Amino acid sequence: MCHALSAEELARLAAIMARQRIEAGTTFIEEGAPADELFNLTGGTVKVFKLLADGRCQVTGFMMAGDFLGLSRGGTYAYSATAITPVTFCRFQRTQLRGLVDELPKIERQMLGLAMNELMAAQDQMVLLGRKTARERIASFLLALSARAVRRGQPANPVGLPMTRGDIADYLGLTTETVSRSLTQLKGEGLISLKGNHAATILDTGALAAIAGIEDGDGPSGFDHIT
Amino acid sequence: MCHALSAEELARLAAIMARQRIEAGTTFIEEGAPADELFNLTGGTVKVFKLLADGRCQVTGFMMAGDFLGLSRGGTYAYSATAITPVTFCRFQRTQLRGLVDELPKIERQMLGLAMNELMAAQDQMVLLGRKTARERIASFLLALSARAVRRGQPANPVGLPMTRGDIADYLGLTTETVSRSLTQLKGEGLISLKGNHAATILDTGALAAIAGIEDGDGPSGFDHIT
DNA sequence: CGCGCAGTTGACGAGACTCAAGCTAGGTGG
DNA sequence: CCACCTAGCTTGAGTCTCGTCAACTGCGCG
Numbered sequence: 001m002c003h004a005l006s007a008e009e010l011a012r013l014a015a016i017m018a019r020q021r022i023e024a025g026t027t028f029i030e031e032g033a034p035a036d037e038l039f040n041l042t043g044g045t046v047k048v049f050k051l052l053a054d055g056r057c058q059v060t061g062f063m064m065a066g067d068f069l070g071l072s073r074g075g076t077y078a079y080s081a082t083a084i085t086p087v088t089f090c091r092f093q094r095t096q097l098r099g100l101v102d103e104l105p106k107i108e109r110q111m112l113g114l115a116m117n118e119l120m121a122a123q124d125q126m127v128l129l130g131r132k133t134a135r136e137r138i139a140s141f142l143l144a145l146s147a148r149a150v151r152r153g154q155p156a157n158p159v160g161l162p163m164t165r166g167d168i169a170d171y172l173g174l175t176t177e178t179v180s181r182s183l184t185q186l187k188g189e190g191l192i193s194l195k196g197n198h199a200a201t202i203l204d205t206g207a208l209a210a211i212a213g214i215e216d217g218d219g220p221s222g223f224d225h226i227t
Numbered sequence: 228m229c230h231a232l233s234a235e236e237l238a239r240l241a242a243i244m245a246r247q248r249i250e251a252g253t254t255f256i257e258e259g260a261p262a263d264e265l266f267n268l269t270g271g272t273v274k275v276f277k278l279l280a281d282g283r284c285q286v287t288g289f290m291m292a293g294d295f296l297g298l299s300r301g302g303t304y305a306y307s308a309t310a311i312t313p314v315t316f317c318r319f320q321r322t323q324l325r326g327l328v329d330e331l332p333k334i335e336r337q338m339l340g341l342a343m344n345e346l347m348a349a350q351d352q353m354v355l356l357g358r359k360t361a362r363e364r365i366a367s368f369l370l371a372l373s374a375r376a377v378r379r380g381q382p383a384n385p386v387g388l389p390m391t392r393g394d395i396a397d398y399l400g401l402t403t404e405t406v407s408r409s410l411t412q413l414k415g416e417g418l419i420s421l422k423g424n425h426a427a428t429i430l431d432t433g434a435l436a437a438i439a440g441i442e443d444g445d446g447p448s449g450f451d452h453i454t
Numbered sequence: 455c456g457c458g459c460a461g462t463t464g465a466c467g468a469g470a471c472t473c474a475a476g477c478t479a480g481g482t483g484g
Numbered sequence: 485c486c487a488c489c490t491a492g493c494t495t496g497a498g499t500c501t502c503g504t505c506a507a508c509t510g511c512g513c514g
Contacts, residue, residue, distance in 0.1 A: 131400060165492070197479075404461090460512100476495080477495090
């Protein structure tokens with residue numbers, strides 16, 4: 001990231017944080033609960049989601065190492081978060097971080113960058129949810145996961161799918177059955193192959209991108225600082 | 228807003244900005260164009276949208292006075308923006324604002340606040356697009372507009388609808404016809420009344436909120452500073 | 455007065471959801 | 485080491501909501 005913190009600044013951060021590890025399946029943020037803490041993921045994958053009164057679920061994102069969690073509104077968390085693999089994170093008291101931020105504006109700049117990137121991802125997701133077909137959603141999803149892996153210095157293939165089909169469905173605004181059918185269809189066309197339930201290989205990136213709508217993955221990557 | 232700028236700071240901002248007025252229908256930001264400028268709306272309503280290759284459109288938001296525009300990625304705008312009423316705004320050169328931000332961290336804090344609020348709105352919209360029925364989307368939309376009006380010190384009713392049915396459809400992930408049918412249906416049930424094509428009155432807020440899923444409008448309002 | 459666009463209404467069809475069986479894989483215990 | 489067990493996945497059949505296509509209405513403006 002372009003405005004990295006200095007060693008001294010990192011040390012100050014370290015002073016107020018606690019490292020922790022939780023197992024898969026643990027819900028460590030609940031929408032509506034008092035928002036006292038912030039989390040910075042260091043490993044594993046987390047699903048962030050919101051529920052409607054009747055239980056319908058929308059996953060708003062899958063978070064990985066480096067992502068921040070704990071967005072709040074009116075003193076309570078704006079969403080729930082559940083580990084879908086074993087997860088490690090740093091935990092901060094909101095009040096402590098607030099004081100630190102006053103002294104280290106750089107933190108604010110970093111957070112602004114993270115927020116902007118999330119906002120752009122959210123807008124891409126709105127296009128997906130509002131206007132794409134099931135097939136297009138699945139293609140976009142696979143490409144986005146692959147692109148994210150590359151950005152993290154991992155190979156583009158195979159694409160890890162730590163979440164269940166149900167989680168994918170709740171992320172893409174579909175049902176488990178439709179996710180399964182679409183994956184099977186893409187496999188049948190030779191565009192992807194599936195390795196067990198939690199990995200896929202993209203065999204024809206071009207064709208998949210054409211289906212997805214050509215915004216190849218999450219998009220190029222970072223935002224340009226300031227709005 | 229909680230961290231307002233001082234008069235001196237506002238004056239410094241004023242030095243690098245230009246006020247402007249554009250008429251309805253003008254597209255003043257185009258997705259993919261070089262992102263040299265930032266915009267701060269002072270009046271009117273703007274639709275922000277993204278297009279797919281085949282012309283499908285997703286409106287990601289309707290912006291009003293006080294909102295910032297100009298999010299970019301890789302040096303180009305991440306979305307398009309079109310005035311749906313006559314619009315006034317302040318225009319900044321990105322390069323100039325960047326220099327100013329280095330001197331006035333408060334600006335960054337304000338932008339972080341705006342970004343966070345937009346992010347929360349985007350997450351609510353993802354729930355709407357991914358999991359709500361047409362009827363629920365329309366109910367949510369009307370309540371959100373009404374709540375936003377109240378937040379701006381305007382009456383809750385009637386709700387102004389400056390955009391066309393097509394714009395509403397592109398915002399809610401529906402078609403013009405479905406928007407029209409849903410509005411007619413709610414009117415038939417006595418929950419709302421329609422005044423011409425560009426205003427609605429909410430007659431039964433409770434019933435509408437029950438349909439919408441009870442996150443009454445945009446939600447309480449502001450975020451709590453820091454993630 | 456009439457043209458034109460926005461909106462409404464209707465008939466029909468398609469894509470995704472629901473409900474219901476089977477199937478697989480990974481983990482457990484014998 | 486293997487058989488079982490169960491959650492998760494796949495597949496199928498039928499349904500329904502919403503999209504598509506088309507006609508009509510009504511308002512605003514020249």
